[in-house]
Amino acid sequence: MTATAAPPATALAELLRSMADDEFVIGFSDSEWTGIAPLLEEDVAMSSLAQDELGHAAALYGLLGELTGTDPDALAYDREPPEYRHCRLLDHGRGDWAMTIARRFLYDTADVIRLEALAEGSWAPLADLVGKLVREERYHRMHAGAWLDRLARSEGEPRDRLLAALIVLAPDAATVFTPIEGEAELVAAHVMDAPMTELEGRWRASIAPVFGDLDLPMPPPATDPERGRLNHGADFDWLWGEFTSIRRADPGATW
């Protein structure tokens, strides 16, 4: 990778914020399984996975903080719900186990495609971080895939619940690829190798064989792509209340 002209800071900040918020929200949401996952080993696995995502969010908020001169903790905790830019796929709450697996499979597969598009990017701080994130996300993708496979192949309640979850998620499934404001500048500066619409095509091609094998319905295009990272809704308001509660209990305290 070669250092080109400084990347467009505003668009870069938008990209980092959307990625950090995605990881932060799915990490917190999946951590709700701690103590109540279907079996003890899975409890540890899902909690560890959720913790990984919070680690990724911390690293991304760190980059964003450096770029904008903002405290990463303030970025994570001190915004109002409408200011978060995670995709609407993650506005669907944890739900049952099938919902969590469906949401995680759709997100992890999309996240891998997004990371690959950034891995050779021209802005070294992000490309370096992405190189590390890709290696950790491999396992996430494997684990979500293993569960998707098992639920889909178990006739009766497991498969029925998975299908129900996929139907609920369908209108928002592709929202990871909501175009970022100023995205064209990021592509022109070689921070990312293609626009989001093209990445969505890559993602569909990557999951089509899995959905085909398991006879699952492919997610349709996003119903409301303009608002793919806006208007988060009641489930997120509740989650926001949870993950900011300690911080708000004593603003400015050092924990």
Place this chain on the structure above:
Amino acid sequence: MRPKSTPAPVLEAWEVFRQEKDGDPMRHGGSVMAPDAELATHYAREMYGRRQESVRLWVVRRSDVHDLDDGDLLQPPLDRSFKKPGGYVMRDKLAAARAQSGQAKPKARSK
């Protein structure tokens, strides 16, 4: 086409062996419960590797382990002291052999 349905999974025990660093022996770490080898491997990774404490794991279905705890075979009652190497000192014999061949004493293996 609908995928072939699989039978309801049954949890069973898997034994996990771990290697702490390259060159170390595989040591028994513990066990996990899982319905199949793939998830057993994922759970082994979480239980015995998520803090970067292992460089390799072996995951073995417990029922595939051949168990031998037969007292007649392992703890026979008669005197077995003649099977033990105590009293047979190698040190002097090795030193003599080395002197004869002109080889130096090998250094302790680095860890």
